[in-house]
Every structure is written in structure tokens, then in C-alpha cells.
Amino acid sequence: MLEIKDNILKTEKVEWRKLEWLQNEKLKEFFVKSKDLLKESLKKNDYIDPLNVWQDETGKIWVLDGCHRQAALKECQEEGIKIPELLTANFINCGDRKHAAKLVLVYAAKYAQITDEGLYEFIETEGLKLDDLKTEIDLPEINFDDFEKDFYFDENEEEIDPGPELEITEELMESHNYLILYFDNEIDWQTAMEKFRIETVKTKDSTDTYLLKGKGRVLNGVDIMERLHD
Numbered sequence: 001m002l003e004i005k006d007n008i009l010k011t012e013k014v015e016w017r018k019l020e021w022l023q024n025e026k027l028k029e030f031f032v033k034s035k036d037l038l039k040e041s042l043k044k045n046d047y048i049d050p051l052n053v054w055q056d057e058t059g060k061i062w063v064l065d066g067c068h069r070q071a072a073l074k075e076c077q078e079e080g081i082k083i084p085e086l087l088t089a090n091f092i093n094c095g096d097r098k099h100a101a102k103l104v105l106v107y108a109a110k111y112a113q114i115t116d117e118g119l120y121e122f123i124e125t126e127g128l129k130l131d132d133l134k135t136e137i138d139l140p141e142i143n144f145d146d147f148e149k150d151f152y153f154d155e156n157e158e159e160i161d162p163g164p165e166l167e168i169t170e171e172l173m174e175s176h177n178y179l180i181l182y183f184d185n186e187i188d189w190q191t192a193m194e195k196f197r198i199e200t201v202k203t204k205d206s207t208d209t210y211l212l213k214g215k216g217r218v219l220n221g222v223d224i225m226e227r228l229h230d
Helices: 032-045 067-078 097-108 116-126 130-136 144-152 186-195 221-229
Strands: 008-015 051-055 061-065 086-092 177-182 215-220
Touching: 032 067, 032 130, 051 097, 061 067, 061 097, 116 144, 130 144
Parallel strands: 051 086, 177 215
Antiparallel strands: 008 086, 051 061
């Protein structure tokens, strides 16, 4: 008969700074924004999620889950934040290194995702503050900017009028902004004319002198066309 066992051998304090990673540094990307969020979470919520570790036959202790927590803790300490010498860890029963390596991926796997609707309902039910969550928690599946617009936009708040849409004109206007493409061959130029509906424009001052007006940006037309072909 199939049996699900409790594979946590023990929970005890460890010298967390001395623990080594079983995974390589390239296995998971640790973006600066995510690291900053994790550090902020540790500062405000303390150490509440124990590291999961494996002790091999030589007595060496490896981190199976919590490598980035360990890295964030080290940076916090370097910033002058006081952290205990010993922190709690769960010791996991692994038959060998191969089994331990598999568990690294098990811990890294995500079996469920947070939904926008579910998050909103949870925040409202529990009286949480969205601003706190945005600065402490990394939820990759949630775009907090879009989330805030969808669920916290005040319908009574007056929307900013973006103003009338600028139409294509034969002359450049003071109010126009410009995207300037340059090309080194006629073929790409003709293709761009068709793709971007580029019109011939001109501008003159009162003395019939041609002027450059508005804000512009110059891009390499060849690069633009390569992207279009892709």
C-alpha cells in the first residue's frame, strides 16, 4: 500500500552562514528587485520560513531550499542589521546526493498560482495593505500596477484627458513629437514607407527657412527593419 511518510528528520538551529548550496547559481535567477523585496520582507516580518537542508554522510550540511533567503540575510547583515548566529532549519531525509538534488527541484516547483480576483478578496477579507505587499512580497504572476488599476481605481476620480490624437499632417507642428529613422539603402526605406505609413513632411518659419521642431529620437532604420523581418 502506498504511504506518504514524514521525511523531516528534525528541526534545529544551524550556523546558517556556513551552509553551502547544492544547486548551482545559474539554476534560478535572483533579480535585484526580487532580492530587495525579500530583504524588506525579512526586515519587517523577521525570519519565519526555515531553511530546508540535507546533511550528507560526512556531516556537511547543504541547502535544499532557501539559498536566496541565506543570500539576502548575508546582505542584511553586511548592512549592519543584527541577525542571530543560529537560525532554525528543517533537516530532510535524503538517501543520497541524487535524491537531494531532485528535492532542490521539487522545492523550486510551483503547483499553484495566485489569481488577481483571489488576491483582492484575500486582501480585503484580512484587512491587508496593498502598499505593504508591493514592497515586501514577490508575486511573479501578479502585475501590481495592473492589479491596482483593476481593483482599486476610484470610479469617481476624474480621468486625465490625454488630449486629441495627433493626425498625420503635411507639415511638422510645434506640438508633435518625432520618431526619426535613418536608412543606408533605398529598399529598406521603401519598405518602411509602407510598414509605417511614413508621410513626407516639412516645416518652415515665417522666413521660409526649414526648422527642426518638436522632440525626437533617432533609431537605426536597418535594425528596425531586421526586427520587422523577424
